[in-house]
Amino acid sequence: MDGLDRITPHLPLPRAAAEEYHDDYQRAAAGTRGRLGARITELKLAADRVLRTPVIGPRGQFMTVHEAKHRAEMLTEQIDTDELRGSLRHYRVSRSAKVLTLFGLVVVDFPVMLWLASSVFNVDWTNPLGLQLVISFVISVLATGGAATALYHLGHNQRENKDDRRRLTWRTLSRGSKLSMLAAVTLVGLIAAVMFVRVYTEGELSGLDSLAFLLAVLVAFVMLISAALVFWTAFRDGSLEQDDLRCYSAMIMRCESLRREYEVRIGELTAQLQRLEGEYPFRATVDTT
Known part of the structure; x- marks a missing residue:
């Protein structure tokens, strides 16, 4: 039972009392319709203002959401045109390739770097716990992460x-x-050279110089491939246009989501207003006796 039902009795009433209740009902209905109409107007204005909301573009430029939508449409058209004529520069690197690159860093680069650092700082692996192991671990993390980050950004910028x-x-x-x-x-050459020298120096102690040389070449080659993979993964991953489009799309999606919320609320209030206007305005039963 809504507020209007509560002020509208359903019992037979004298004509004067019924007309009084009728007037109360009409005043309450008019007030409710007025409030609903005002709220709908307010929400429509808010929905219209969404496209004029100021945002910051991918390079720090100020613009409105409407301008961002226009630029996103232009970028989409440009990318589609390039791909239709056979261009591959906008293609993204697959998730599996990125996982493979990360796997190489964790499984190959870091253990080899830790072995190198532990050899330099004379970590005793029969009793490894100590300051030397901590220093070796920190240096390995910094060297692996720093080299990978540098190569990624160099490839990304190219x-x-x-x-x-x-x-x-x-x-x-x-x-x-x-x-x-x-x-x-x-940087890639230094990583491979350091690994070659360290493995070859360690292998010479066994007296098998030829085998030590081949093993050093193998380790250096693996490290070279792993480092180059980081660079080329970043280099081949999309384009500057793709980055701009991704930035514009994120802004537009947030604002469009807010606008849809306004529109849904407008629809709900409009339905309430239509139901209210369609109700029979006088529900009291008039006693004519």
């Missing part, structure tokens, strides 16, 4: 130079991009 076949052309690179590539190659 995506602007990626051609339609997801490759780099040296002659088209700027001076800064060439220096970045040289830094990545140098």
